Amino acid sequence: MTSAEPSEFQGKHITVAGLGVSGISAARALAGLGASVTVVDGGDSEAHRERAVPLEKDGISVRLGDAVTLPEGTDLVVTSPGWKPESPLFAAAAQAGVDVVGDVEIAWRLRGPDAAAWLAITGTNGKTTTTQMLASILRAAGLRTAAVGNIGTPIIDVILGEETHDVLAVELSSYQLHWAPSLRAHSAAVLNLAPDHLDWHGSMEAYAADKGRIYEGNQVACVYNVADRATENLVREADVEEGCRAIGFTLGTPGPSELGVVDGILVDRAFVADRQKQAQELAEVSDVNPPAPHNIANALAAAALARAYGVEPAAVRDGLRNFQPDAHRIAHVADVAGVAYIDDSKATNTHAAEASLAAYESIVWIAGGLAKGATFDELVQKSAKRLRGAVLIGADRALIREALARHAPEVPVVDLERTDTGAMSAAVQEAARLAEPGDTVLMAPACASMDMFTNYNKRGEAFADAVRALGAERP
Template sequence: MGRGDAVSRRTDLGALTHGGADWAGLRVLVTGLGISGFAAADALAERGAQVVLVDAAEPAEGSELAQRATILRVLDVDVRLGPEASTALPPDQIDLVVTSPGWRPDQPLLAAAASAGIPIWGEVELAWRMRPAEGAAPWLTLTGTNGKTTTVQMLTSILRAAGLRATSAGNVGTPILEAVLHPQPYDVIAVELSSFQLHWSDSISPLASACLNIAPDHLDWHGTFEDYWQAKAKVYSRTQVACIYNVADEQTRRMVEEAEVVEGARAVGFTLDTPAVSMVGLVEDILADRAFVAERATSAAEMGTLADLSRTDAPPPPHVVANALAAAALARAYGVPTGAVRDGLRAFVPEPHRVAEVGTVAGVRFVDDSKATNPHAAAASLSAYDGIVWLAGGLLKGADIDPLVERFGPGLRGVVLIGADRAQIAESLARHAPKVPVVDLPDTDTGAMDRAVAAAAALAQPGDVVLLAPAAASMDMFANYGARGDAFAAAVERLQVDGE
């Protein structure tokens, strides 16, 4: 891009609806050198666009980020790194900004682009517009405050059990651009969408869509719950066949009611109760479909049983059942037979740190749900067990912990608190559960989790569950929630050895 170029910006971006459109010469600013930013810059450069990529990072020589920068420069991408590069629009003419999902709308460069009237797309919007003009794989899109990854992977397992070439993409699994542009096309793509990705998307038209649930989260990014709600609600926009909503979460129903969908798209609920017409749900221990069967007014189709979801003798937690029903509904909207739903759920193996039992010591079970990084996710775990010693704390990200503590606090066996925002949880416990013993650990060193697990074990009785469901993010003490869960499991293993 030539500096001082007097050529006006392109205004025909509406014609960019498929990978074979005229992308050549489009002047694009890509923000972020992460996986999504790299994929966007690569795809655009391959189609002849003039690309500038900016990132505040100054990566060390030989690092993964540095390698990405080198590859992009070989492709004639103008890579500009460092704090100054990411705070203001370049002086070049820009037709379009493609942003990585982590960049907030109030980030100075993005705010300047919006003020200048320059369109801003996310990488998911770009991927949708780069699909083949004909024969493109339909998208089954999914969002929610909690349970997205588990559900989209359940969905992918079901689709593959039906013999389909399918993948999970978006906020999980394969980068969405990579899935869309794969040389061996997919039959269907299960797309997990975060609120960040949805915020920057405006033309996606999924075959079927779902929002699992919604509770305050990421308010530091969106600003208000209403803005967060509006971003999540975009998952239903332009849905072609079925909008899947959570009967127990009235907010998801309202999203469907307010959505602009393709004529003929249906609302389909999922419920842990007996399903009404146009719902999937439970009839005793059977996962039942009364939405995608011809005789739904008088009958239902069996899609599996609760035993198909459980990896132990214990029944699956309610939120796991809800996730399975949502995945099943999305698959059924695509036309997957009920037998494949059952086979896919049986074959599904959940990822680590999602309600995973990591050991039993002196009759006390230790459960790792480190992925419960907000109060809404923690509530799902806390409602699944009795006799809980709760291990909680971390970065609350502006979330209100009070409703969670008010609901579950009085019934806890005990609480062990760690992390930066533990004082907020302690204050809430003092108000709502003053008789519950609380151990407040200010430690942040490498042995902190060992001391937390030991303190929790001391509060527990045989038959109890020590539950790591922090209700908070992990980055104050750990690299990520996975590292936190790994530290918990390792501490339980050491406790077990010490107890022998």
């Protein structure tokens, strides 16, 4: 894309906070636009020093081991998403009258006069899947697009890259939205809201407010979840351009200005000539992969954004059919002895696990890990009738065991005290013992993975390996 005139950054002294992927991307881009850049990071490991070397060769200063002191003469601080608002570096910036923004804000400012439209997506769960679905639909419509933001290539690199785009599918985290005050999307969606990252935001209210920033200045559509009143409230509170519409999505029959489901068909009553009397068929539920309820909701949100951009119904259908979900997102691993084994390692919080559990009728649930301050009573209450049994792993498994004892005392529970990576193989063996033909063994941990695994991908791989080993034993 053609960037905007670099005069805003030319000759400025810019401090980049964080030596991660987005920080390195921002540092290189800003240096290339004529800024004097210093990258600061509190770490000083061998890995940090290795990442610093190529930057220093390009004339970018790197200061390791000090994430507190604001470099002298700083005109602007560009932060990586994970840095908390109360970080001492930012307090020093505020005292000096220096603004703090994120890489998404820089990308927004760098758009050229013929820049691609942004269709933006946030929510506690489902962001990545919905963003990828949207990109697939846009491609099916013949549009030049990419899924960017909190996913894939750093967004600054896409904005400054040589490839031309018509429209971008932009996934945005609450962190990124917090640091992007100028963002004004063509249309945007908040998929859902549930407590998450409260240690970063400080409260649910602050978390929701940052999510709601995605609606500010929307031009065409603010897409919300009819089943989640909090998302509609964010639309009501947003300051949007005149004529921008509130568009709901629902798993039920849609009302006017909504997308929903009727007799296994995804239908549109928002972007039709007569919303009171007309409904446009978009796709069949079977076109959604996998057709679990929460994933159908994702598909409806993606369809709403695509339709807001003017995409024809056939492209919505074709894009959904073409879409292949990432690994470890409610992925079917194998059937062994009449039991289905499903990997949803990406379900790292209770909200995601609840959606996953709602997709199956009779479940042996593998759960546990790092709870991150979560409680499990509501999750167990809502899911108890579906549970054949539960196998618990990880550091905070006692919290889930206690919730099961309170709300599902009849459900047999296996509590694995092991927290080594080999515990997953034992968990699968125990789940197989509890399961009966027709059941689903669902690994939807409702917890983070770092107590036992490098990340949720490694946890999912361990589950899949254990299932395949089980299949070899029990063909």
